[in-house]
Amino acid sequence: MPRTYCSISHAALRHNLQRVRQLRPEASILAMVKADAYGHGLVEVAKALQPGVEALGVAVLDEAIVLRQAGIKIPVVLMQGVFSLQELAAARIHDLQLVVHQQRQLDWLLQTPGTPLTIWLKVNTGMNRLGFRPEMLPGVWSQLQQATAVRQIILMTHLAMADMPTESLTSQQHHCFMACQQSLGIADAQTSLCNSAGILAWPQLGGHWVRPGLMLYGASPFAAQCAADLQLQPVMRLYSRVMAIQQVRAGEIVGYAGCWQAKEDQRIAIVSCGYGDGYPRTAPSGTPVAIEGAIYPLAGRVSMDMLAVDIGHAPVSVDAEVELWGEQVPVDAVAAAAGTLAYELFCKVTDRVPFYQRIH
């Protein structure tokens, strides 16, 4: 095995998919595989999710083309829609479904007759990132209905604060969305509201389609609940190995800037993984690191290619296996210590880290 590597468990991925099914048995699943399947490997994850999901969500055209070139045949949705008329033509060639969130995308659709497409019409119910404001919807809806280039319209919105279960904005977004449906008189049209946090914490928010991302990869969208509490299993494990052991004396420092100082004579394990591999530089002393099944605290600053671990007097030796996150160290714990989210840690594993897909 190389010094540092990632292992991706397809069994955990499928377990988490089952969890979505269990929570929303009636809903169709649009699985989010954008950003290289949250850093887990776009094509491998897309294949591992089949059969079992009804559609795949990517952010941009290039990601969708990679899926089609890999032989993925199920519906693929461009979550940001198209950025030009040329992209619209390419979307037709590759049989993609499109989010339409602004007027120019609608204009392009109306200008260019062609194979009818399934459109995910995005309404801005309060997140104020993408989408038509509710008062614009009736006009947009009727234009889309008249367009020959449209096969089906699915009404969708995105929740800004579903990870905060007591936050009233989610209820307001829900009510706004229902009011939109009512004003359009489309009680029977297909709808979609929920990301992972919505699926897990807001059962009252229905919708024909759910759009899980993070939970599929086995991390928690909530600050106060870990993935295991949510019955999710970690899909990515970041491993490395001990490359050297240092014997330090009381009062000596370890690493750049001398941020960590030994209180007694003790041993330090130097692990061959740093921010050049995607381990967060902001992870402070004390962040958990697992070495051969035991948890130890990170000691001092994370360097580009290495980090140091306070192993006290433990009989750890060179070449010992280290888990930076995965089974023994939840990725959410590392992310919280580093002041970020699992989303970002997953996406930031760098190209020099090889990936191994594990079927079991």
Ligand SMILES: Cc1ncc(COP(=O)(O)O)c(C=O)c1O
């Ligand atoms: C429109 C949309 N739906 C669903 C998701 C999935 O969110 P999560 O990963 O929190 O489940 C995202 C992710 O950013 C998104 O942009």
